[in-house]
Amino acid sequence: xxxxxxxxxxxxxxxxxxxxxxxxxxxxxxxxxxxxxxxxPIKMILSKQLRPTGSFLxxxxxxxxxxxxxxxxxxxxxxxCCAKCKMD
Numbered sequence: 001x002x003x004x005x006x007x008x009x010x011x012x013x014x015x016x017x018x019x020x021x022x023x024x025x026x027x028x029x030x031x032x033x034x035x036x037x038x039x040x041p042i043k044m045i046l047s048k049q050l051r052p053t054g055s056f057l058x059x060x061x062x063x064x065x066x067x068x069x070x071x072x073x074x075x076x077x078x079x080x081c082c083a084k085c086k087m088d
Contacts, residue, residue: 001013001043001044001045001046002045002046002047002048003045003046003047003048004047004048005047005048005049005050006048006050
């Protein structure tokens with residue numbers, strides 16, 4: 001089910017999957033067909049809603065800060081490696 005809280009619309013959809021597995025019989029003279037049905041009902045709800053601007057800005061700042069931290073660590077590691085190579 002997909003719920004759009006912005007436009008107040010609900011869409012329902014169903015999904016099915018089929019697997020084909022081949023199993024060799026121990027008896028070569030007999031012909032057989034085995035059917036196994038596995039039914040697992042799961043209801044999944046996807047929703048679309050507006051997020052507050054403050055939450056978006058916090059997420060954006062955390063992503064940008066994380067990128068700066070990772071590149072700073074890589075830069076420091078590379079500088080240490082280059083300095084060690086020049087000493088040898």
